[in-house]
Every structure is written in structure tokens, then in C-alpha cells.
Amino acid sequence: MMGTKDREGFLKQFSVYALLICIGFIYLYPILHMISSSLMTLDDLLDSSIKWLPSSFNLENFRQAAASMDFWRALWQSVVLAGVPTICNLLSCSVIGYGLARFDFPGKKIVMAVIILSFVLPSQITMIPTYVLYSNLGIQNTIWAFVLPALFGQGFNAPIFILIFWQFFRQIPKVLIEASRIDGAGYFKSFYKVALPSAAPAFITVALFSFVWYWNESYLTELYVHGIYGDSSWTTLVIQLDNFSDNYSSYQQTATNAATNLNESINMAGTLLSILPLMILYFVLQRHFVESIDRTGITGE
């Protein structure tokens, strides 16, 4: 039962499976709750005998939630607001990571210490002066508030990405770069002809994580891009979710057909809608997500 040297015993395997299934269920519990309650109508909610399975497959909640959240416009803006800074992040972090990995310039240790320090510091400490700075530069309430820092290696969680690239480029054998220099490549050529093409896994990892983190970052988006006083045209799905109840009540007053009052199922429908794009992305690209950390070699050889 407990197993011999090679074969895992039945009891051990069973207990591992049971544990994993239990914990997996605990993990998925909020999402299942979301899905089931967003499909319920008002009658189902009030009916106390129905807990998990709705009586009918009802998409009405989704329609109302989507209309009040201005879904398609918010979706498109979320994609842009997450995608463009991601590209800038990729560009700058790869260059900086390469510089840190390949060259041994004086003061390198200080630079690395500052990078790690900027990761540990909470972003609230610089929030106010950054707000003032952006207003002075005139980039507040536009997408440049995200793009400009990302271009210079100061995007969200940029230190992590710089470290990922650093670790990755350290693993390229030095003789490869030296061979390219013998063949006459300059510094930049040997960067983008030799090092970059072999860095595809790192690029995929950084792109995915950066996209997801930019998408999910609600407070800074609201502060810098949306503008606390709401006078810009940028918005994201997550911000719409934040103001869901306000949006819904204003939608309700202007709706032509009879919209139900805000209840739990509409809340859940709205939440589900806002995580749906990312979940689809995740399920399509799951292999890349899950194997990404392994491929970057941050855990060493």
C-alpha cells in the first residue's frame, strides 16, 4: 500500500490525488460561484433551494451588465492600454538586461542594487510627486503616462523583467558573442542579430506577464490615465467594474426595456465579463504561461 522503491503506493497516490482535488476545488470555488450565480435570474436567487445550478440557461444578466459597462469600447481600450506599454517594456527591459549581463562597467553593483530596491519600494511613496510630474509634463490623462516610463525601464514590475532578461542573457555563451565580433559585428549588431533571436522564450514570458499585469492594475490606471476627476476618455474593463454600481444605476435610468435592479447575479455577470478576455487568453496560451518561468532560467541551471 505504501509503495516500494519504484512504484508509488496506492494509498500515497490516492491521498495525493484527493488533496489536489480538494485544494483545486477550493481554488475554483469563487469562479464556480461566479459562473453559477451569473446565470441565475432573480427568481432563482430568491429561491433558497437553488444553490448551484440555475434553473435555466439565462444570458439576460450578461446583456445588461455588458450594456452598462460599455463593454466593447472598454475592451478595446483595455487591450491598447495593456498592449502598447507591454511592447515598450519589452524593448527597454531587453536592452537594459543585455547591458547588465554582458558588460562589467564600473558601478554595476550599485545599479543592480538600485533596481532591486525600486522593486521592493511600494509605489505609493512616489505616487504624489509622480502625479505632479505627469501634470507638469502634460502627459497626465493620456496613454503617455504609461508608455513613457515603460520606454525607459520604469514600467510596472519592470525590475522583475530586467532581472529575467539579465538571467537569460547571462546564459548565452560568451564565445558566441566573441565569434560575432571577430566577424566584424559591432556592439548593437551582436545584440540584435545574435542575442535577440535566441531570447524568444524570455520575450514571450515578459510579454505575457507584462500584459496581464498592466491589464489588472486598476489603481494606477485610474490615477494616471483615467484621471481621478474623470476627464479623460480612457477607461479599462477593470475600472468599469470598479464603478459598476454607479454605471449600472445610470444605465438603468436610460434603458429602454425594463432592467432589473442591481442584484448579486448582475454583479457576478459583470465580474465574469471583465475577466473573460484574460481567461480566454490564458486557456489558449496556457502552455506558454505555465512553462514560461521554467524557460527563463531564473531558477538556474
Place this chain on the structure above:
Amino acid sequence: MNMAETTKLTRKEKKALKERMKHLRSGKLEKRYARMGYLFMIPWFIGAGVFLAYPLISSFWYALNNIRITPLGRVFTFVGQGNFTQILIQDPDFLVQLVDYLTSTILSTPIIVVFALLIAMMLNMRIKGKGFFRLIFFLPVIIVSGPILKMLTAEGAGSISAIDVQSLTAAIGSVLPSMLAKPISDVFSNMITTLWYSGVQILIFLSGLQKIDKSMYEAAKIDGGSGWECFWKITLPNLKSMILLNTIYTIVFISSNSQNPIIVLIQNSMFSSTKEKGYGYASAMAWLYSVVVLLLVGLFALLLTTRKDQYEKQVKRNKKLKKKEARNLKRIERRNSRNAKRIEKQRAKGKITTHTTSRSDY
């Protein structure tokens, strides 16, 4: 080697000295190559200067001031450490929240890291459906964001309804003092959200576990090692650096999470318009908070760093000694040659008579 020594180094000894010094100093080409690194780092220097250093310094300046926003602009009145003392002594909210934050972080971080380690070990075994489970456990990383967590905890989906939180709280409250009991019961009641933070850690541990050499386990089993011993002596030492990485990541993530009440406090007083609060006050709070977070991270880092190899330390020390010795030799040689030249000049002028002894006398 005393200062009165006037022997010149023979040619052979000079050559030997140069040979020894060569591999201690990098040549000119290497130095020029290293300086090219600055070219690649220019974006970071600009970025750090504009977006990191400047806000940091001005935030500190704000913290020392009392700022009021008038229709004419911002009015700064220098208060010195007035803001800080006001926070520490007069403000009731901040200190309470800080202590809350500290206890909950110190409690939840080990839970998260240990949990991630256990799950990673279980996923590493030979079971079917490994990919499916990996998918489930990593899902929260994709979904977790401020408003979504807010919605979920509001609807009560953040806790496991099967576990009776009330009785657990009562049971804990009767055993521990109330100051400890409250954070523990908080952690339990938010168990799901706490566990949801462990997605990235599971992956890091998993990839670290897969890199451990399997033959070590076989050798241990041949020598009669039990599973428990294998875990402590083989698995854990290999994972030490990853435990440190995960701990720091967890602390930083929890600290900057907008679910944190202390963050909410700071953010609310940022845009408050009452006289005592406002930008300066909020900056001071943010600085205090950052110092606390840094101390916490430093504490965990100290506890968990791997000690440097003794052998490596010796090698480093020897290298340093050699460098010093070479420098001393050079200095003495220069001094000798200077002295010798001076003596030659004075002898030629006929002012000093020296007795030149030949080497063969020794």
C-alpha cells in the same frame, strides 16, 4: 621591507612582478568594452533619474512640509519632522493599521510559501493530469486584480463556507491573547484570497524542483535514507535560493496590493482636503510605510540567505592580499629607483662619498 632598502630589482625579478600583476588588472581593451555597457544602460539612467530619483527626493521634501492647495497654487510651509511626529503620536489609525499589516504579513507569508512548496512537491510526483492542475493553480495570477477581489470578498466568496469561521475564532481566542487571535482568524476567514496569492510561487518552486538531480535521490535511497531525510537533506538545500526569492516576492506583492487597508488609508489622505492632512502628511505616511516594508524584507532576507562558501571566501581573500602585495612591491621599486637616481646625482657632483659594495660580498 623597510624604507632604507636600496637594492634594485634585477631584470628577472621585474619580469616576474609584471607577470603576477597582469592577471590582476584588466587591460585597456577590456576596459573600453566594459564602458560600452553604459551605452546600453542609457535608457535606464534616464528613466531612473526622471521617474525614480526625482519623485523620491521630492516626496521626501513633501513629507517635511505641510502642503495646502490654494487657488494660487501649492503653499509649502516647512514643518521639519512635524508630520512624522504627528503620525506616530497623534494619529490613531495609522499605527493600528501598521501593526495589523505587520502581523498579517508575517503570518501569511510563511503560510503562502509553505503552501506553494507543498503543492509544487505534490505536482512534481508522477500523477496523471499534472498539466490540468498546474493550470488551475496558476489561474488566480491571471485574474487577481483589485476590483475583482473586492467584488468577490463582498459576495462572500472569499472564504470557505464549509469551515465554520465563528467556532474557529472562538477556539483560537480562548487559547491565545486577543492581539494574536484576531490576525489569525482574519487569515483563516480570508483563506481563499490568501491562497490565491501563491500562483507564481508554485511555478517557481516547481521549476526549481525539476532541476534537482534525480540521481541524488537514488543514491540516498540506496544508502538507506528515508523520505523525510531526503526532503531535509537534498530537496531543501537546493531550494534555498528559491525560498528567499519567493518570500521577497510575496512580501512585496502583499505590501503593494490595493486590498491592504493601510494602502487605502494612505491613498485616502492623499486627496483629502482637510488642513492637517493632504500631500505632506500622506507622503510622510508613505515614507514610514516604505521603511517598514524595507525592514521586513531585510529581516527575511537575513534569515534566509545562503551562507557563502568558505572556500570562495578564502580565494577572494587571497586575491585581495596578492593585489596589495603587488602594489606594495611597485611602490617600493619606484621609491628605490628615485633614491638611486638622487644618490647618483649627488655622487656625480662629488658631494657624497659612498662605499659601493659588490654583491659578491654577501
